[in-house]
Amino acid sequence: MIPAGPDDAPPAFVRALRSLRDVQLRPEIHLEEVPGPARIAPYTAALAAEVRANARDIEADDLASGRFVVLHDPAGQEAWDGTFRLVTLVRASLEAEVGSDPMLGEVAWSWFVDALAESGLDAHAAGGTITRVLSQSFGALDRRPEQVDLEIRASWTARDENLQPHLQAWAVLLCTAAGLPPLPAGVVPLPRRR
Template sequence: MRAETEIPETIPENFRLAVRSMHEAPVRSGITVTEIRPPRKLAPLSHAVGLEVDRGLSEDELLAAAEQAARPTAVTPGRAVPAPTDGDAFGRLILLHDPRTEEHSGGAMRLVAYVQADMDDAVASDPLLPDVAWDWLTEGLAAGDADVTDLGGTVTSTASVRYGSIGGPPRAHQLEMRASWTAGQPDLSAHVRAFSEVLANVAGLPPEGVAVLGRN
């Protein structure tokens, strides 16, 4: 997906390449990427994209998701994926660039990531969920050969209980991830791809390429 705005020629070439690669990244199906307003005071140059879950799944994908949800919900690394919910799930990926530091640091491209998703009750109560969510990010970056240093962040799983006349579900669970890292190369497509996989996983989207067999 190409950038939605023209990048002025006065902007450093590395930054222009990075912005283009964020929009041209081959993200997995079920995720859309659009340009959003970036923060203005964190770095001389910044750009941001928003990632949203597209719930317009095909019949086969819905069946695959239902089968996935029927499996044991214990979250163990490399196995279970949260069951799909009708709740919100979104991500924000922000690129921060300071050309003045490029010659004096391991990389001038800093990425800041944020994910928030409503979770299925059974999965959200599993104490391993934060560890698994973090593994989704680190393993996704490694699988795409993304050049990453100084990776750090937090994963928080919360529960909200409503009482009295407050509207909404009586009990709701959310997962929130905040992470940042330095990209060693201006091509950020692998970073965006890995981030889209994290969002797809926490949203409970069925794996890509899943075929539903035995249907009449």
């Protein structure tokens, strides 16, 4: 579901949200509208997503999750260098060997930059953080394997009201973090078997 925006929203914000309606995403990605953050910008909207191993099974394991937030300030904000700011969050669990790689932060940031470039976008006024958390279990839980959780937080400024390629770039980032192989244009993935 794509957010409609508040009734008093400026036409540019409404057009921006409408540009998201016809975005075609991989079937493994399940979107839902969630409340946008308050007090960051006069107009906000947000989507939450889960990437599931089996697109048709609602009980399937989540490979990654995240949020896509649209911020709009008609007056602009100096730090944004524009009137639309996009904020993303992506979370995924990784194998311990991958998570211990000292280059993981640089690699994860390159996923973000590459996802934007693949959608024909530049990372205008982009910034972000990459966080990894290593979980080790002890005592009665010592049989659990080590787990590494990766979190990618990024924001950038959209140059215009067409947010469709930005949502597509975020979807690519989600799928990359989830470990899904890239799909060539026009190819439909087959569901995974367990």
